[in-house]
Amino acid sequence: MQQFESLMAALCARRFDAPLAHLKRLSGGASQESWTFVCDGKAYVLRRNPRGVQTSQTALPKASESAIIGAAADAGIAVPQVSFVCDETDGIGEAYVMDFIEGETIARKILRDAEFDHVRPGLAAQCGEMLAALHAIKVTPDVGGLPDLPFSDAAGELEKYAGFLKADLSGNGVHPYPVFELAIKWLADNIPNPRAPALVHGDFRNGNIMVSPEDGLVALLDWELAHIGDPMEDLGWPCVPSWRFGQHHLPVGGFGQREDLYAAYRKAGGEIDEKAIRFWEILGTLKWGIICGVLMVSAFESGADPSIERGSIGRRASETEIDLLRMLLGED
Amino acid sequence: MQDRPSAKKLLAAARAFLTETAMPQLSGHAAFHARVAGNVLDILARELELAPGFNKAEQARLESLLGETGDLVTLNRKLCEKIATGEMDLSNDALKTHLIKVTMGKLAIDQPRYQGYKTAQANGWSEEELGE
Numbered sequence: 001m002q003q004f005e006s007l008m009a010a011l012c013a014r015r016f017d018a019p020l021a022h023l024k025r026l027s028g029g030a031s032q033e034s035w036t037f038v039c040d041g042k043a044y045v046l047r048r049n050p051r052g053v054q055t056s057q058t059a060l061p062k063a064s065e066s067a068i069i070g071a072a073a074d075a076g077i078a079v080p081q082v083s084f085v086c087d088e089t090d091g092i093g094e095a096y097v098m099d100f101i102e103g104e105t106i107a108r109k110i111l112r113d114a115e116f117d118h119v120r121p122g123l124a125a126q127c128g129e130m131l132a133a134l135h136a137i138k139v140t141p142d143v144g145g146l147p148d149l150p151f152s153d154a155a156g157e158l159e160k161y162a163g164f165l166k167a168d169l170s171g172n173g174v175h176p177y178p179v180f181e182l183a184i185k186w187l188a189d190n191i192p193n194p195r196a197p198a199l200v201h202g203d204f205r206n207g208n209i210m211v212s213p214e215d216g217l218v219a220l221l222d223w224e225l226a227h228i229g230d231p232m233e234d235l236g237w238p239c240v241p242s243w244r245f246g247q248h249h250l251p252v253g254g255f256g257q258r259e260d261l262y263a264a265y266r267k268a269g270g271e272i273d274e275k276a277i278r279f280w281e282i283l284g285t286l287k288w289g290i291i292c293g294v295l296m297v298s299a300f301e302s303g304a305d306p307s308i309e310r311g312s313i314g315r316r317a318s319e320t321e322i323d324l325l326r327m328l329l330g331e332d
Numbered sequence: 333m334q335d336r337p338s339a340k341k342l343l344a345a346a347r348a349f350l351t352e353t354a355m356p357q358l359s360g361h362a363a364f365h366a367r368v369a370g371n372v373l374d375i376l377a378r379e380l381e382l383a384p385g386f387n388k389a390e391q392a393r394l395e396s397l398l399g400e401t402g403d404l405v406t407l408n409r410k411l412c413e414k415i416a417t418g419e420m421d422l423s424n425d426a427l428k429t430h431l432i433k434v435t436m437g438k439l440a441i442d443q444p445r446y447q448g449y450k451t452a453q454a455n456g457w458s459e460e461e462l463g464e
Contacts, residue, residue: 318439325432
């Protein structure tokens with residue numbers, strides 16, 4: 001920590017010619033570290049990979065993530081402005097610095113606290129509008145100025161996660177999950193019709209959307225899973241039951257109805273394919289189940305992360321099993 | 333046979349220590365982990381009480397579904413194969429009932445307060461049984 005603090009002080013001196021103040025680690029984010037600090041009278045956020053090291057094969061390099069955030073800002077999407085991407089001279093690893101935005105990302109507060117009462121009913125529509133603007137960004141490389149991005153469509157995502165399930169990471173044989181098999185079979189039989197590829201955020205859900213009590217949706221964060229793919233993915237993922245935090249009757253993130261999300265998306269020029277969104281809701285639920293039941297459990301059992309927090313999350317895979325069963329039986 | 337006190341009573345004592353003594357003295361990340369540890373002890377207590385009966389019920393249904401015997405992992409792997417190949421699906425009432433009960437049993441142990449579980453209960457889904 002002390003070494004990190006002196007590196008940050010040097011970074012502030014070099015980049016802003018001003019002293020570092022109020023360096024503080026934000027809680028949450030197992031895959032990403034976030035720090036707030038003040039420099040030259042302005043508040044910033046530093047986002048970096050844990051201990052500065054690239055950990056996940058799926059996460060984008062910080063330079064690409066920052067370029068996409070720039071393209072999103074140009075398209076009028078509310079994002080925190082990136083000041084700069086850290087380089088070797090900064091010596092803190094893969095990281096970038098962005099403006100601090102005032103707002104709430106903790107779902108339980110957004111869904112329950114009285115101060116959000118009057119913006120909550122409009123959130124689903126705000127999400128639809130924002131997603132339509134995102135998916136309208138031109139993705140042809142020579143036009144959009146986007147960095148090289150991975151391509152992953154419905155079949156690709158399904159194959160990736162089904163692969164994790166069957167990978168036998170522990171070496172003790174594959175743990176059988178009959179309900180996951182049922183979902184994989186249904187998904188393989190219901191791959192959506194192809195459509196024009198779009199820039200997909202890839203993690204559009206509670207936790208990554210910032211909400212203020214005055215203006216509702218004020219920023220879309222955490223672009224490290226952005227890719228080129230099926231835009232319907234971003235409309236299905238926020239409706240995965242695990243992101244409703246006890247508000248099951250409100251399928252969009254526990255705060256809104258699908259109809260409001262879809263209507264706003266259409267009104268802003270987007271095209272909705274409800275069958276495809278359903279595919280992505282079910283695939284999203286399966287993905288979260290496999291992340292909890294396979295990837296988290298492997299990290300725990302191998303000793304890579306022996307914490308009680310990591311171990312206990314494995315027992316949340318059953319949540320997604322009951323949700324998948326309800327979805328496959330037409331009940332959610 | 334293990335001697336007294338029972339695993340159930342020891343777990344309850346560990347839980348009480350965590351909640352009443354340790355947690356009030358902790359803050360920040362340690363307090364959060366203590367709360368998670370408490371939830372894990374609750375899962376273990378429910379598992380100790382329910383899993384032996386649940387596993388017997390699951391075993392009996394799997395043997396009848398598949399027409400063969402074996403341990404739970406082997407039988408579940410066989411079931412996964414039959415689902416993956418499309419040989420069995422939810423139009424099979426016995427499979428549907430089996431998966432509902434086995435999943436309801438997992439939730440009764442892992443996350444009995446999860447809303448998806450409560451919704452399934454409200455929709456009349458059968459709970460797992462305690463097999464003989």
